[in-house]
Amino acid sequence: MNNITISLPKIPFVENVLTKLEFEKIIVILSSLISLASIIYYTLQNEILSYGDAESHINIAKRVVDSLTPGFAQLGGVWLPLPHLLMVPLVWFDPLWRSGLGGSIISGIAFVVSCLFLYKLTLFITKNKNASFFAFLVFATNPNILYMQSTPMSELVLLVFFLLSTYYFMKYIQSKDSVFYLVIAAFFGFCAALSRYDGWSLVLFEAFLLIVYLISKKASFSKIQGRVIMFSTLAFFAIALWLGWCYLILGNAFYFSTSIYSASSQQHNWLGRGELPAYHNIFVSFLYYFVTSMEITGVLLFLTTVIAIFLFIRNKEKRILFYVLSLLFVPFLFNWATLFLGESVIFIQSLTPISFEWRLFNVRYGLMMMPYVAFILGYLYFKANAKGKAFLVGLTIFQLALFFVGYQKVLTLSDATVGLSASRNPDAQLWLTKHYTKGLVLLDDYARTVSIIKSGIPMQEVINVGTKPYYTDSFITPEKYATWIILQRNDDVWNHLYETQQEQNLLYTYFNKVYTSKEILIFKRIGS
Amino acid sequence: MNLFKHFSFTILPYLCIILIGLILYTATIKGAVGNPNGQIHQLGLDQSGKAFELSPERDRYLLTYAMATTGTTSIPKAVADANYSDIGYYEGKFYILFAPGISVLALPFYLIGAHFNVAQVGTFAVIPLFTILSLLFLYKISRKVFKLPVWSSLIAPLIFGFSSTSWSYATTLYQHQVTTFLIVSSFYAVYLYRQKYKNGWLLSSYVWLAFGVACSIDYPNLLLMGPVVIYLLISQFSIKKVRNSLSFSFQKTLFTVIFFLAIVLVNAWYNQTHFGSWKRVSGDLVNYKTILEQHLLTSKKGTAKLATIAKNKSDTVSFFSEDNIPFSFYTLTTSLDRGLLLYSPIFVIAFLGILAMLSDLSTETIILFGLIGIDVFLYSSWGDPWGGWAFGPRYLIPAMAILSLFAAKWVTLAKHNLIRRIITFILMTYSIAIALLGVLTSNAIPPKVEADYLHTGYNFLQNEKYLFHNQSSSFFYNTFLHQSVTLPMYFAYIYIGLLVITVTVLFVLPIFTKHE
Structure with missing residues (x-):
């Protein structure tokens, strides 16, 4: 005989366990563990807030509940609001805000749900648990996914609503016109459209696909019309909502596309x-x-x-x-x-x-x-x-x-x-952690001159573009509110307060320059 | 009659391949009369169009020369000083930066050639011999694995051997043709093994030996031969469900892996004794050129700096990166200076053949896809897809061999395939012309980025200039014919001969083998 054979008896207990496995539970547990491990790893590596946008996202959420002018207007008009709204309850707590974990938790939950619904979507089509589990593994072990789900960025939030909407849309198709699933798909499309602009393309394409599907089923025109309106009313409402928001709050329905930001x-x-x-x-x-x-x-x-x-x-x-x-x-x-x-x-x-x-x-x-x-x-x-x-x-x-x-x-x-x-970590930031005590700080947050989180400044002490009238008044009478002024070359604050000799004279009347570098200057009010 | 048929269908094709190969490779092998010693530059042999125009063949020859004359694997200092561009330095000794396998294989041929005052040509002759063997295996694979008729089985060796830029590397001392031989022969060996052919031990031993030798010839072969090794392993392992148990079986021939391990150990020992670490290969050594330019051996400060450079030198593996993929893939396939489809558009039909076979995937087809894929993937990740100064995409030579099989398959897929044969012929007329242009003139064609700086040509149009200036690298032409025949005429004779062979294979043989 030219073969060597090793026989392993099947263990009935193991077989029983394997056949009764509830894959969905395993996926939730496994993806939660993976998510937790990644978040811990990247927290220890100090990389959760490495993206400049990551801090911006979490700051937006923080400002809604804790700033000079808290409120929903702090959601702004460029980034879609849903990821920030989801973070709000968490970033209320300072440690979760400063560490970035308030955003990581949301992304992590989105990751777990994405894993589950990717599995369900694959299972729905293949009717094969092993194949669907494999799809989950491919998704859940991608290092880029693992890093992003550890950060307060909005990609995972979009992904989860994307998958949810797709899953329920397919359930609608498979169910042969169960309106319930269509409405659920529209709802999650609505959520996706309020997460990132990619979501707008999803709902538009779903509407198109709905028409294609109904035509292929030789549905009547009135039925097609009815279903499309039913779907679009909810799904597209997100777009209408956002346009309306931009118009009401910022005076321009297309502010998100035309503003300087x-x-x-x-x-x-x-x-x-x-x-x-x-x-x-x-x-x-x-x-x-x-x-x-x-x-x-x-x-x-x-x-x-x-x-x-x-x-x-x-x-x-x-x-x-x-x-x-x-x-x-x-x-x-x-x-x-x-x-x-x-x-x-x-x-x-x-x-x-x-x-x-x-x-x-x-x-x-x-x-x-x-x-x-x-x-x-x-x-x-x-x-x-x-x-x-x-x-x-x-x-x-x-x-x-x-x-x-x-x-x-x-x-x-x-x-x-x-x-x-x-994100940049200028030396000025480190200086602020050692020298900032109290008082309002005027800075151009959009230019990311310094990190509010890393410099230790409380959010309610920040005067920035979202805190009108504090911000606009400070350009006329800087000494009115601000104890500190942080300027970066050519940012908004610099252009208003340091561009001309006249402006500099005004500034030096009330403030001392306490920090100088090639790009960043920090002023402190005299006598404070 | 039966004996004639048997001869025609079994032995004659092999004889034809051998004969055509011998004639054409003899007509185009690079070199000149003489037994060059280490003073290659002084002898003017490193000029464009000469035998040692580029460092890979020069350095491999120098190692062969060193082994033959001094009995060691290090290059004598005088030789290193005269030819320092791709020589490495380690603790007072000099080594070529390439794997030593080719030089070792060429040693007997050097010795025979030296006896007849053609040491360089003799050394180079090892390569066309391996190439002819590759052509034979390509024919064999076409017949036995793809089940193609005789006439279309001859297409694969014709394409690979004489319609692709691999021809330029069949006549000089590079590793590509030997690598290709080891890959195709091992593949066929595993195929036979799976057919329950007798001598399974021999076949398995051969594959592992070939794998070991391939790694000694060129380090990336560790990956390039990967699909064949996997092919062997899946043939030797099996898992079966048997009632209430799982049965893992492996064949005793698996123990022949010991041949590969032995070669690996020899390599590791060589690296340890020569370079100080079993993991360090010759390519990781500090370049002697850097040492000379920075005078690193003339002072204590220099020596310290040399130690730092040696310590910080990136290993070869780090030059492979996914960042390179888009540009390198483009360079290898469609660029104006190295594009496979520009130099050898015959391979377009190979891709059509691959597409056609996607619906009929056997294990062999998948392994062949894997061989193409790993070659393309590996060298698309490489930071120098041009292969330095070269003729065509030399890194894709192993893939070209496999692609030629799919090209042959495509020609025969349709029942009435006259149109396909006409298309094949048209593409081959162009591809043969380009291949012949390169092999008769020079491989020293710069990448476009360097050529633009030097105000010179960057693809076969440069070779065209050499052709009409009578600048040939061919030993046979330069030794016997250059005074009686112009190079363009020599080109024309060979070209017409090849076209005749192509017409015969594509249009005449099918008539005589209609019943197949």
Whole structure:
């Protein structure tokens, strides 16, 4: 005999346990543990608030409950409000605000729910628990997802509502017109549309898909009309709500797009410098998002999904699969379009020219393709034979190994620490932790001159753009409210109080300069 | 009649491949008469179009020369001083920065060549021999694995051998052709193993030996041969459910892995004794050029600095990064200076063949996909996809061999395949011309970024200039024909000959083998 055989008897107890496993419970427990471990790890590494935007998000939430002028108006008019509203109950507590954990907890919960509903969505299509569990594993072990779910950023909040809406939309399709599921899908679409602007594309696409589905079922025009109105009224209400909010609070319904604080305005600066490579270039914009998605989700896994799509089309897989895939693919279309239109920008080292000042920015946008990749791999696992399954598992492990050996970087973390998205830690910040005692502080928070969190300043002592009339009055009579003034070269406060000799004279009448650096000056009121 | 048929279908194709290979590789092998010693620069042999125009073949030859003349694997100082560009330094000794395997393989050929005053040509001759063996295996795989008829089985060796830029590296001392041989021969060995062919022990031993040798020839082969190793392992392991138990079986031939482990141990011992650590390979050594330029051996300060440089030197693995993928992939496939599809558009039909076979995935097909994929993936991650100064995408040579199989498959997929054969012929006329242009002139073509700076050409258009200036690297042409035939005429003779062979394979042989 040329073989050596080792037989392992099946243990009935183990078999019993395995067949009775409640996967959903396991997924919730496992994803919670993974989330907790990641949050602890990144807290210890002091990287939860590495993104400049992370502090901005959590500060917005804090200001709603604790600032000079608390209230919902602090939600502003550029970023959509739902992630901040979710953080509000937590950041009320100072330690959760200052540590950033108030936002991490929300992202972590969103991560756990995303894992569960990704599993459910895959199970819904494949009816196979093992394949669905595999999809969950692919999603939950991606290092970029794990980092982002540890931060107070809004991506995971969007992801969870995205998945929830997609799941219930598919339930509606499978249920053959159960209105209940359609309303639930619309509700979660509403939530997604209030989380990030990607959510607007989701609800629009769902409405379109609804029409396609009903036409394919040869529904009457009145039925199609009825269902679309039912869905859109709730889903699109988020958009109407936001436009109305911007109009009422800020005087311009499109404030989020036209104000100087909008992404669009920032992009125009890049365009002026000739550093918006994807602008009005359909191929380059496609390439940027393709490569970003690939490097965030994992090169090998992403390329496998590209091949898989060809196979699905060739094998004429069931239609419902394509409904799911088209919904999960919406972020790709959205980001491709916004890059093309110049509404967003991504810099990634693989593509961005060396001559650009920055070569790493906004790569986290690629995270939105993670459900797509995980779902497809789960479906492939379902369709594969034993060797195919072993290959997919091996590929996923190999992909993870590439992250761990440093071949593939955790780009979201790189962007947060060395990219343009990274928060800066100027020396002035450290100085403030040692010298700030009390008193109102005037600063341009939008310019992120110093970190309010890291410098130890209480939020209720901050005068910033959201605390009118304190802010606007301070530009005329700076001594009226502020004890401290922090200026950064060319920020709003600098331009109003330090630009001209006359302004400087006024300032020096009431304030002493107590800190000087090349970019940041700190003044303290005389006699305080 | 049966004997004639048997001869025609079994032995004759092999003889044709061997004969055509011998003729064409002899006609194009690079070099000149003589037994060059270490003074290559002084002899003017490192000029463009000469035998040692680039450092890879130069340094490998120097190691072979050193082994033959001094019996050691280190380069004599005088030779290192004369040829320092890719020489490493460690504790007073000099080593080439490449893996030593090729130089070791070439040693017997050097000795034979030296006897006849053609040491350099003799050394280089080891490569075309391995290439011819690769062509034979490509034919074999086409016949036995893909079940193609005789005529289309000949397409794969024709494409790989003479319609791709691999031809330029079949006539000089690089690692690519030997790597390709080890890959295709091992693949076929595993295929036979799985067919329950007798001599399973021998086949398994061969695969592990080949894997070990491949790693000694070029370190990335550890990954490039990965799919074949996996192919062997899945053939030797099995897990089955048997009633109330799980049965894990492995075949005793698995113990032949000891051959690979033995070679690994030898390599580790070599690294330990020569470079101070079993993990340190020659590519990790400090470049002697850096040492000379910064005078690091002439003072205590310099020596200290040398120690720091050695300590901080990035290992070779760190040059592989996902950041490189988009640009390197573009460079290897479609760029104007190295693009596979620009130099050898015949491979377009290979991709069509791959697409066609996606619906019919056997284990062998998946492994072949894996071999292509790992080559493309690995070198798309590499920071220098150009391969320095080179002709075409030399890092994709192993993938080209596998792609040629799928090209052959595509031609035969349709029942009435005349259109496909015409398309194949048209693509081959172009691809053969480019391949021949490169092999007859020079491999020293700079990347576009360097070429623009030097105001010189960056692809085969530069080779065209060499052709019309009668600048050839061919030993046969330069030794016997250069006074009677111009280089363009020499090119034309070989080119027409190849076209005749192509027409015969594509249009004549199918008529005679219709019944297959």
